[in-house]
Amino acid sequence: MTASNVSQTPSLPETLATTVIEPTRGWASLGLRDIWEYRELLMLLVWREIKGAYRQTALGVSWLFLRPILNVLVLTLVFGMLVKVPSNDLPYALFSLSALLPWGYFSNAVLRSAGSLVQNMEIISKVYFPRMIIAVAGVLSGLVDLAASFIVFVVFMLIYRVPLRIEMLWLPGFILAAVLMALTVGLWLATLSVRYRDVSFAVNFLLQALMYLSPVIYPISSVPEKLVFFYQLNPMAGIIDGFRWALLGPTAGSPPGTTFWISMGIMGVLLVVGAFIFRRTERTIVDVL
């Protein structure tokens, strides 16, 4: 199953847990049960990531809120007021923040999980646990940033008097999609980073490129008609558009259409393949790191 073929049964009084260590041949199973067994460690790793990050900062946890606010401020100044990017007649601050919710989360989560294996090499080389939880922890810890950004958004909603909408019930779905997308990209990059440290350089560039290819600073309606289909194959495009639609209504974005579901399908395939490749690399990660 994992770095070895393991069948661990909870130790009952008579039958002892038995660990068999031997080389795994071919493709191992995903070992999701193993991950479940280690859920306590997963939560602790998430907590360590969050708690460790803001220690010894003067502003502490306020950074969680400051970051989205500053981001929106800059975007609004540059693209809303100077460049005058269309925002479908919505206040640009609201328009950009609604996109920064999923995008900010996504880029953060990808950064964390892509570097997770290399950064946690010290633990990985000394203790066994399903390595995938370290990538998952990176993705999950980003949710705290998302929650903080959401609070900021609620404040913006009050300021701009945005009404509550029934479509907002879609949000958990879009958030889940963003989490899975971050996990997909994160797993692939983490796997690659083990062998090729180039990933740590590439990831920043990749995220920047992907941001310009997603409707973060401009509306999807600015994309030429002929290209919209291909444009929307990027799952983040659909997710961001969905966020806008759910939060601000049909003027801002559009409900998930066929292309959205196609992009989700592609993502699903990539996620499963990525997870299997991750599992395959996992076994001998320590030898390469």
Next chain:
Amino acid sequence: MSDIAIRVENLTKRYRIGRAQGSQSGVRTLLQRAASPFRYLATTLRPPSEDETLWALNGVSFEVERGKVLGVIGRNGAGKSTLLKLLARITEPTSGRATIYGRVGALLEVGTGFHPELTGRENIFLSGAILGMKRTEIERKFDEIVAFSGVERFIDTPIKYYSSGMRVRLGFSVAAHLEPEVLLIDEVLAVGDAEFQKKCLGKMSEVATEGRTVLFVSHNMAAVQSLCSRGIYLQRGKVLVDGSINEAVATYLKMIEDRTQEDLSLRTDRGGQGGMRLVGVDITDESEMAAMTLITGQPAKFVFHINQIPPGMVLEYVDFTIYDLQGRPVAYFNSGDVGEKDFRDSNLGTHVVCAVDELLLIPGRYRINVGIAGNGDLQDHVEGAAFFNVEEGQIRGRPVVARSQRLGSVMLPHRWILPETR
């Protein structure tokens, strides 16, 4: 239920070497790689040829009965750490298999997973979870862990403010309270101050007598002999001795000695950058014949032959440590700690001499590890570079004879003041 706790059958681990060296160096390889990424990829993907492979473990088999404490010994690179890593499931074997009956706890490092920004309390939970303890288990043992570590006062301070000793103590305390049926331990005892080491040894023998199965890897022969009943001696990835701990230790010591009979320059089991190499050691008494035999209380001379001091290389220091046969360090010498009577001699060439006026070692057999440093790096390090015997003699007129019951390795010059005999 059988009473075997660990069964290892034909366990083998092959590492790929050669490629790793290229990956560290310079702009040139980087350019080459950028120029031909596919060729690089191709060399990565093809199966390794024989000269690129290192058999870290080669068909190792043994069994450990439940409740036994097995010591694993061997020189550096013999495969001890690889064996531990495989059993701890940190990496996967190339072939063969191992079966462990019971919950496994691996202790390969002290303070695994500690985060410097978090407090001692938080780190206990973190490290405990990483080592495989459940939250409830940690909560139950929390006070015990804190008490054992002796850092009660600082438990809510981020551990980055801890001294390294405190960190080690906290780390060991967490690990010592693991309660697996099978415990794998690396040389974690080689840390901390003497008092804490003693405490650790005590805790370990407690573990050993509790009927748990322990696999203990160490260089410290004294610790191994006091803790283990059985021992295996690994050499170049194979089990050479599987028997009583005394048998294994005896083989280990004999092997180290045999190695020193070899020409030093031919040895490959050495560390350092390689800019300078130790090619010979002469240990002589007054007569200056390379006798490798010294006399207690008499002058002694250690002469180190270096193959070359290349232009541009600055020899920073030569250091050596004298060990007794149990593997306990006895004395350390470093030419970098300059004394008043040190001097330079232009006729010396590539020799370095350490002269001892009065040898205070008691009769017995000793070995030395030698290091050579230059240009800011360790250039060479050889374990067991030489052996020598010390024979009975006198220290300032006091006879020092070989006695089996004698403790320690050093005799300090002294005098007794006794009540008058009537």
